[in-house]
Amino acid sequence: MITSVMLEAAATPTAPALVLRPWCVEDVSALVAASPDPGLEREDDGLRWVRAQERGWAAGVRFGFAVLEAARGAAPARLVGNVVLKEVASCKASAEVGYWTAAQARGRGVAPRALEALTVWSLDAFRADGLERLELLHQVDNPASCRVAAKCGYTYDRTLASAPPAYPLDGHLHVRRAAA
Structure with missing residues (x-):
């Protein structure tokens, strides 16, 4: 069983390195401030999440990571997003990935770097359990997620019909398979 993991994504010329680690209670205030989810507007909502x-x-079924810009000099690490591997099960060939990026961190490559780190770890860590394929889903009105998927080698598979109220718009399914 995997109990804790820390992942890293290298710095770019315009952005600091990223550290991905499991969420903890100390993250609640930063989560409430950074999350785009309207359901995470209060501290108690953040704590439940x-x-x-x-x-x-x-x-061992859902592995959520806080995405932090690495500390630089006197500046502490700063929460800039979330990535998650979900629906993991032994002998199941596929699982789903998801992510969000804090508004103040968008446009600096946070999502593709964090997603790539999660993808590589997931396919390696769960290969022996049968994981061969990762799926990324997003609404059709989110072209930024299409770009992130493409940057990380997730190919467009198909458009999924909406399923209101949870999924009010059609969605895109992108897939990345483990290397042979």
């Missing part, structure tokens, strides 16, 4: 991430790790 972080506890759910911790339960996912403990159960």
Whole structure:
């Protein structure tokens, strides 16, 4: 069972390195400030969400990572996003990935760098359990997610029909397979 992992994504000429680590209670304030999710506007909402991430790790079915810009000099590490591997199960060939980037960090390559780190780790860590394919889904009105998917080698597979109320718009399914 995987209990904790820390991943890294290299710095670019215009952005600092990223550190990906499991969410913890100390992240709640930063989560509430950074999350684009309207359901995470209060501290108690953030705490419930972080506890759910911790339960996912403990159960071995959902692996959520806080994405932090690495500390530089006197500047502490700063929360800039989230990536997650979900729907993981032994002998199941596919799982889903997801992510979000804090508004103040968009346009600096956070999402593709964090997603690539998660992808490489996921396909390596769960290959022996049968994981061969990762799926990335997003609404059709999100071209930025199409660009992130393409940068990370997730190919467009098909358009999925909407399923209101949870999925009010059609969606794109992108897929990345493990190297042979």
